[in-house]
Amino acid sequence: MNSTTGYLTTTVDAVVNWARSNSLMPMPMGLACCAIEMMAFGGPKYDVGRFGSEAMRFSPRQADLMIIAGWCSYKMSHAIRRVWDQMADPKWCIAMGACASSGGMHRCYGVVQGVDNFMPVDVYIPGCPPRPEAVIHALMDIQEKIRNEYSVTQDYTSGQKEIVELSARPGSLTVEGRKVALDASSLADA
Amino acid sequence: MPETLKFHFTPVDEARAEEKNVHEKASTNVADTVEVLQGQFPGAIAKVSVYAGEYTAFVKRESLLQVCTALKETLGFTYLVDLAGVDRFCEDAPRYEVYYAIVNLDTGKRLRLKVLVDEEDAVVPSLTGLFKAADWNERECYDMLGIRFEGHPDLRRMYMPEDFAYHPQRKEFPLLGIPGSLPLPPRVPEGELTMDPFAAARSGSPAKSYQEPKGEDA
CATH class of the missing domain: 3.40.50.12280 (Rossmann fold)
Structure with missing residues (x-):
């Protein structure tokens, strides 16, 4: 070649x-x-x-x-x-x-x-x-x-935003880099 | 088939008074020193016990300083090897004891002193004026058992944080500790750090738990 x-x-x-x-x-x-x-x-x-x-x-x-x-x-x-x-x-x-x-x-x-x-x-x-x-x-x-990490913004997702499942530990990071809220109500504006 | 497990009790070793103990060593035979002390301070030594050729003198608390001064200055016992407290946790009072292992470096003789300490009045005169080596050992003893040493220049806890509320080597203290008695850093990243081990680097004063004792020339 x-x-x-x-x-x-x-x-x-x-x-x-x-x-x-x-x-x-x-x-x-x-x-x-x-x-x-x-x-x-x-x-x-x-x-x-x-x-x-x-x-x-x-x-x-x-x-x-x-x-x-x-x-x-x-x-x-x-x-x-x-x-x-x-x-x-x-x-x-x-x-x-x-x-x-x-x-x-x-x-x-x-x-x-x-x-x-x-x-x-x-x-x-x-x-x-x-x-x-x-x-x-x-x-x-x-x-x-x-x-296996994604260090830059994930650009392969489209459509409706995924509802983030609450993890066991409040304060930990989700896949999208957001903080897991302490209760479900504060997720409403997310 | 698993092997049947057996538990063997340690066989009782009866005292053999007339027989010589095989572990006996000449260095622990300090009969003459104990005799001198008994003659010099009548009533200061409550009891002398001998096991395997090792002499243990039970000194009364109020005459401990006198006895140790004589041992160091006239009898040549200049080296304090060890000092620690014991929680005997037995029915007959007093509950605690503090032992001192003192060595004469010239003759190679070893003597063990013991002071019985009552639970209600757990105070022992400090030996720091005589033996500098007693300093940290007495702090350790105070930290672990809560026995106070009268006259110690800097009686702070040796291992545990200074605001710790318990004395962990007392027999009533649970082995796994008391939940919440020792602080951990926060579990969340943005939580506030409660203790600052590097405060001096920011020209603050360090937390007391991290403070070293002052040196001689300070």
Whole structure:
């Protein structure tokens, strides 16, 4: 085929998602022993650089993937939430290990029983601690999620507007990016 | 077929008075030190118990400072290894005890002191004036059990937030905590953050729970 006459069709989404998914910059929130496995995940043997995530950013402003590695106490939850709020959108979160996902063996008064009690989590990794392969798998799941995202306005819907079903959690985002209202009456003008 | 599970009780190990305990070590044999203390402060030591060659002196609360000063200044026990509280939770009062593990580094001898603390009057004199190492241990003991240390320069909670209303290592405290007693960040993105760990960066004063104790030169 002559290179001057060939062409390629794609969407902006495909390009943007390809770029985003292959350059995730993790914010390592190392709280306990899982952080040691997270270092192996970043180190030369498991080499997360193959997936474009070798640049760990210790500033939330430069990161778009938070890896919460370890158990989170009630005192620490406020700091984690603040760092999460400082990360620029779009951002994703991995709860690494049993403790971050559910409190794990720390079933006691001082440990938050899962970080999803105060912030959104995209992928949960089981294990105590998980092996670096499992962390890489979680990263690949995040990449898969990003590649299926629609970052620009959906232009393929037409006709009557869809009635948005109320989700279980008020305040979460709908497919169209609107906030789910607290009651059905405030949806009337939507 | 699953294997039938059996529960084995720990066999009772009767005290063998005449037999030498295999775990006995020379470093914990401080009979002479205890004797000196008993001679120097008659009535200060209520009881001395010996198990596996380890001496535990039950010191009366009001003479704890005297005994520890003598131990440090004349008997060479200069190193406070550990200090913690215990909720004995038994029928016979007093309910709590505070133990002190003190070491003489020159001779390598170890001595354990215990102070029994009543629930109604849970106050113990602080050892921070003698041993600086007692500082954080006493704060931990206060945080976990609510035993107050008289004369402590900075008796704040060690682990829990300062406005926490309970003492979690007391036996009546439920293991899973009391719902609502510890604040979490809001569940919705636009909710207001209640605690500010980085207030100092905005030239505010940090929340007390995040404040470090003042250094020596401060």
